[in-house]
Amino acid sequence: MYPDERIARFITENFIPARVHVKDQAADFQRFGERYNAQWTPTVLFLDSDGVERHRIEGFLPNDDFLGQLMVGLGQLAFKRGDFTAAQRSFQQVVDTLPRSDAAPEAQYWAGVSRYKGSGDPAALGATAKAFTERYQDSTWAKKASIWK
């Protein structure tokens, strides 16, 4: 995952990258593993600037799926601080640039929610539900959006 140039650049540009190794830093792994309930590797946590977890990835993912989840995580960080414009931008980036990744349906859902939260316009949710009739129809996220039709 990490040798991928796109992934390395995305992480470097958007986060302070930190790593705890299960064996080489056993004491830290136990301490921070307990604090953040991380009991398996790889587990990647997205922490806001106050150290609060806002998203996580558990288990290995191929590069495109991992990069998509990095974008989703950045979107969730923005969403949970109330910056819905930035959140929508991150989620939409997944749909636009990695449409075949596993993260894309989730990103399409949250892009719609972010647009609604930022605008207050319920039409954003209807448009998202309609978008799920055109792609990602079989995803869990399509089911979640179906209530907005």
Add this chain to the structure above:
Amino acid sequence: MNIAWRHDIDRVLADAKTAHKPVLLDFSAAPM
């Protein structure tokens, strides 16, 4: 491009607060 992973987690969390920047915390078993 190599990622400059940091391992001083307490310091990272303090720096994140000061810099208002999020942290990507990787719990890993991969060779270092």
